[in-house]
Amino acid sequence: MQQLKDYTGTVYGGLGQLLYVYAQAKNLEISDKLQRVQNLERFEFQVWRELLDEINAQVHSSALGLEIAEYIQPKHLGVIAYITQSCDTLGEAITRYYDFHRLIYDGGPLKVEAQGDLLSIRWEVLPVDLTTQITDEIALAILVQFLRLYIQREYIQIEGVNFIQPAPKNIRIYQDFFNAPIKFSQAKVELLFSLNFFSAPCKNPDSTLQQIMQQQAQELLAKLPNSTQIDERLQHSILKGLQKNNYQIETIATQLQMSVRQLQRHLQQQETTYQERVQEIRQLLAKQYLQDPHLSLHEIAILLSYSEQSAFQRAFKLWSGLTPRQWRNSQLKNAKKPILITKL
Structure with missing residues (x-):
């Protein structure tokens, strides 16, 4: 040391x-x-x-x-x-x-x-x-x-x-x-x-992050064939769980007041799995975070609850065909439109 x-x-x-x-x-x-x-x-x-x-x-x-x-x-x-x-x-x-x-x-x-x-x-x-x-x-x-x-x-x-x-x-x-x-x-x-x-309670109800999470959840819901109230609550629970590194299906099902089997059955009806839903949310969050130039790849990996930066990099390349750094650089070269995440 x-x-x-x-x-x-x-x-x-x-x-x-x-x-x-x-x-x-x-x-x-x-x-x-x-x-x-x-x-x-x-x-x-x-x-x-x-x-x-x-x-x-x-x-x-x-x-x-x-x-x-x-x-x-x-x-x-x-x-x-x-x-x-x-x-x-x-x-x-x-x-x-x-x-x-x-x-x-x-x-x-x-x-x-x-x-x-x-x-x-x-x-x-x-x-x-x-x-x-x-x-x-x-x-x-x-x-x-x-x-x-x-x-x-x-x-x-x-x-x-x-x-x-x-x-x-x-x-x-x-x-x-x-x-x-x-x-x-x-x-x-x-x-x-x-x-x-x-x-002492935190100011969760009024936080900017909650507004961002709301928008992210809506973006995800828009991609689903049959969005329900359960789906919306599920997005929020996973988004928040990733922030806390506490997003296991047992925890999320409890928050939704469902059994693990009920949640799995609901997702099966939508032809997806819990792990696939987590990865969808991680992918969306990763692209949001990568647009913030002040967050390093290591910090983004932490935010997405990856144990190592290398695991995040491998997952992102599977999603996009690019490494996180390549994707970030490509975004910087594109239009200079406002980035929501930097409004924090």
């Missing part, structure tokens, strides 16, 4: 776009370095830190990380945004964030554990040449904004926020942003929540 002292890490390219959005909103000079990262899937953590320092040199903010985090949108979070929008509770969302956090922010190993009646979410301390107050605060602020995007605001109650750096002159801005007690010069960079917070 790589030792922490040798750790450099990377960040998701969407965070570079977040900095660009912030710089434009503040009418800042866009440096060549910031321009170069706009089309990258990932870039070095060292570059991330340098970009933050460049921006701070222009704005001289007492809490730059908090200001930047205010501009975050789901598209800046990549695969985590897609997965989380299918979660039902905060506990499930935090679990998915923990599973995939390094796909978005690889600034340090994330730890999630119970401390008495509190839940601690923290990052391991990095060498001093890799971390600053800005990198620490933006890591926490992005996570908090992530929660605010997907959790009903009235359920978000932070019990405490800890930083390892000395206290700045103005700590009121931190208290206002986190709405929680703030401590500096602590041993860890940490957020503290009540364990009861784990059951």
Whole structure:
């Protein structure tokens, strides 16, 4: 295992776009370095830190990380945004964030554990040449904004926020942003929540992903010879199940309040099977995701519940005769029409 002292890490390219959005909103000079990262899937953590320092040199903010985090949108979070929008509770969302956090922010190993009646979410301390107050605060602020995007605001109650750096002159801005007690010069960079917070509901009914899933389900239904209410519910259940990597026929049949045999019989009447239906949905989703240039092939494989990227690539070539990369490149050369999935 790589030792922490040798750790450099990377960040998701969407965070570079977040900095660009912030710089434009503040009418800042866009440096060549910031321009170069706009089309990258990932870039070095060292570059991330340098970009933050460049921006701070222009704005001289007492809490730059908090200001930047205010501009975050789901598209800046990549695969985590897609997965989380299918979660039902905060506990499930935090679990998915923990599973995939390094796909978005690889600034340090994330730890999630119970401390008495509190839940601690923290990052391991990095060498001093890799971390600053800005990198620490933006890591926490992005996570908090992530929660605010997907959790009903009235359920978000932070019990405490800890930083390892000395206290700045103005700590009121931190208290206002986190709405929680703030401590500096602590041993860890940490957020503290009540364990009861784990059951807080996500904003599923209003999420953009639900609208996308609705359209995807309708596209699939239009291809079926005899669409029924069962078929529509089946599409939604499989779409959501793939997001959670929990799409086995037993699970889906239970959600439909049917036995496995009843579901299989229904599909048999339509001259198809459950596995064929799953593959149809995977194919549709794959083409949607491939049109988002900010999602890597590895991330798309995760979204489609493939255990390995190579399995996704083999399946896609069977569907289309092209590799995922070839299909994506061919789409980029075609008409510049708006892409639904990038509206996230």
